[in-house]
Amino acid sequence: SAVISQKPSRDICQRGTSLTIQCQVDSQVTMMFWYRQQPGQSLTLIATANQGSEATYESGFVIDKFPISRPNLTFSTLTVSNMSPEDSSIYLCSVEDFEKLFFGSGTQLSVL
């Protein structure tokens, strides 16, 4: 199965700042996904990132708030912009590998 590394694992940020989360996979994958898990809640898909094209955002998520880069087939970043306390969540990247969806260990973000 694919090995997914996410950085940072956790961070505490001030309101109004931005944080970029990195996701590195040990193999080339076509599609990478970013999910959000708010405290005590389920996971919600933010966007799908394909290499070489603009990310596709789910309803309720916009590029200005969550810009995504996908420069190659093993790497992606998600930026949480102009953060507010409501953005405090765990952010997870995931990849499809052999018809299974695997997740990174997540980035726990707290916004003060």
Add this chain to the structure above:
Amino acid sequence: AQKVTQAQTEISVVEKEDVTLDCVYETRDTTYYLFWYKQPPSGELVFLIRRNSFDEQNEISGRYSWNFQKSTSSFNFTITASQVVDSAVYFCALSEAQRGYSTLTFGKGTMLLVSP
């Protein structure tokens, strides 16, 4: 629209008891996948199973078994002889062919607490 319902928010059992986690789904797509994931206290999501809509055979993997019934739109998960290490939040999820097989809709999760 797709939806996954896990009505049990929290279940507590004593070690060695059997426990069933319920999952009911809604979809208009005839082709879809169902998943179960485990999220232990460490936070990482662990893939347990994927089942496609055309395969209604039940599956057993060690102490884990899954019962897929299209007639009731359910995909229930049973742990036999539970152990303390089974304590985690378990998520059921659905993906549809129309949205892409890797675009998952998750249920709210069931927290399982297994005490010694």
